[in-house]
Amino acid sequence: MNSTNHSDVIVIGGGPGGTTASTLIAQRGFSVTLLERELTPQYRVGESLIPETYWTFKRLKMLDILKSSHFVKKHGVQFVNSSGQLSAPFYFHEHKPGECSQTWQIRRIEFDSMMIQNAREQGVAVNQGIRVLDILFNGDRAVGVLVKDADGNRKELFADVIVDASGQSSMIINKFKLREPDPSLNKGAIWTYYEGAFRDEGKNEGATIVLSLKNSNGWFWYIPLHDDIVSVGVVADFDYLFKGRQDHETTFHEELQNCPVVKKRIATGKQVATMRATKDFTYRTKQAAGNGWVLVGDALGFLDPLYSSGILLALKSGELAADAIIDGLNRNDTSEKQLGIWAKEYFEGMDRMRRLVVEFYNGFNFGDFVRRFPHHKGNITDLLIGDLFKADLDQVFLDIDQMKSEEKSTANKH
Structure with missing residues (x-):
């Protein structure tokens, strides 16, 4: 455990979202304490990466590590x-x-270990075997955490920003009742x-x-x-x-x-x-941040794994949250508005992938769609590789709705 009980940022959880956020913040010279409950990474599913993860890995300085690994290309x-x-x-x-x-194609125990070690090498104070018992608030502002180490010792740690990357069991989700299940993707x-x-x-x-x-x-x-x-x-x-x-x-x-x-x-x-x-798939939270706290990774939401978007979304949320935190710390602004400034863009991207998933389950024929709208072939590809965060892709779904309406009209005539 750190000798001091105050850091600029505390990150709860050593998965892809937490290690991404902590590494990027530490790269900018801020003190970051990462708290991971397990002494070593545990089994997780979510083994397939999609191409748009490349750009976050580049910022994390992970590309050479992945290239030299034995992961299947x-x-x-x-x-x-x-x-x-x-x-x-x-x-x-x-x-x-x-x-x-x-x-x-990765094995998560190995991949998560690489991400944690990379965070450590770039200045993150990584603490494993530490259980977070509670998140401490002063009024409506998160100010720290109560932790217990492997020996049972309890300690309060404080920070200007708490990043909750603790997954589906997030205490902040439960405290504020933020989880919103997706009945269309049950x-x-x-x-x-x-x-x-x-x-x-x-x-x-x-x-x-x-x-x-x-x-x-x-x-x-x-x-x-x-x-x-x-x-x-x-x-x-x-x-x-x-x-x-x-x-x-x-x-x-x-x-x-x-x-x-x-x-x-x-x-x-x-x-x-x-x-x-x-048995617990797609959900999202009602908000991504509050005063002094931010959610990333599965603590923020999870989408059906059809197009292997899970790790991309964890990395992207960690990256966007990190940039907002860095800017906020530089300006002494760790308000809900500042820490969640990226959430609208993120959820819009997540919703684009979600819509593609829903259309698959509804039996929509993407081959027919591309033949009907050939100029959208590249846009469909962008969605599949995870290049989700651009508004011009929304025209794809307007044209999908048009095609479905035309098909329904034709069927009614017969």
């Missing part, structure tokens, strides 16, 4: 429809040539890992594959990782996946019957991990 994504038809590979470099078009997932399962070759080896179920009730992810491991999971409506079903293992294998392409791919492999499940 990801050059694109493929889709399999409910009839089992595999799409042509969707290569990122065809839209944005250059180094930024290649990304990685999904769940069941997943595990296979060794020796089928892998494509060459540039396609690291591609994420999204495979629709035959009954169109959901989809499988198929993500090739290093050490000959593949992450395989099924996502569907909560009620469909969990109500009236047996155990997760049985449900998973029942859904394999609904997805012959995945069943065939894993036939050569063996399951090497227990079955895991999550």
Whole structure:
């Protein structure tokens, strides 16, 4: 623990959002204390990066670390429809040539360790094995935290800004009742890992594959990782996946019957991990900041994993929050308005990705859409690679609404 009990910024949580915010703030010379409950990073799902993470990694000085890692290189994504038809590979470099078009499939324990070590090397005071018991307020302003170390000792730590990056269990979310579930995306997932399962070759080896179920009730992810491991999971409506079903293992294998392409791919492999499940998917918070506090990462919100946007959103929220905090500290302004000045732009970007996800679940045909509006092909690609934070993309959704209206009108005439 730091010898002093005051820092410019305290960050709660050592995941991607917390390490991003802490590193960028420390780069500017401010004192940053990062508090992580676990002594070492624990298992997390969320293994596939999308290309727009490149720019935040560049600011974090993480690119050389990732390039020298054994993470599988990801050059694109493929889709399999409910009839089992595999799409042509969707290569990122065809839209944005250059180094930024290649990304990685990661193992979170290793990736999170790299991010924590990188934060430490850039001046963040990283404290692991520290449990935050409470966030301290003076009136409506967050001023510090009450912590307990691995030996059971309690201590109060103070800061000008508290960054809550503690995930879905955020104390600030619960204190102010900020969580807003998304009834349109009430999904769940069941997943595990296979060794020796089928892998494509060459540039396609690291591609994420999204495979629709035959009954169109959901989809499988198929993500090739290093050490000959593949992450395989099924996502569907909560009620469909969990109500009236047996155990997760049985449900998973029942859904394999609904997805012959995945069943065939894993036939050569063996399951090497227990079955895991999550039943708490898409949500967001009513606000991103208050006087003296900011939410980032999963503490701010989480979006359905269809297009692998989770880590991008964590990095982006950490980055935008860091810039607002740096500016606020320089001007001695840590008000809600200053610390949350980025939230509108962020949520608009998140909502664009959300809309794309909703359209997928509603069965919208993006191939037909691009044929009808060919000038939007690049915009659809921008959305898929995570280049979400620009207003001109909103025209895509206006034209999607137009096309759906035309289809509905035609159907009514018949």
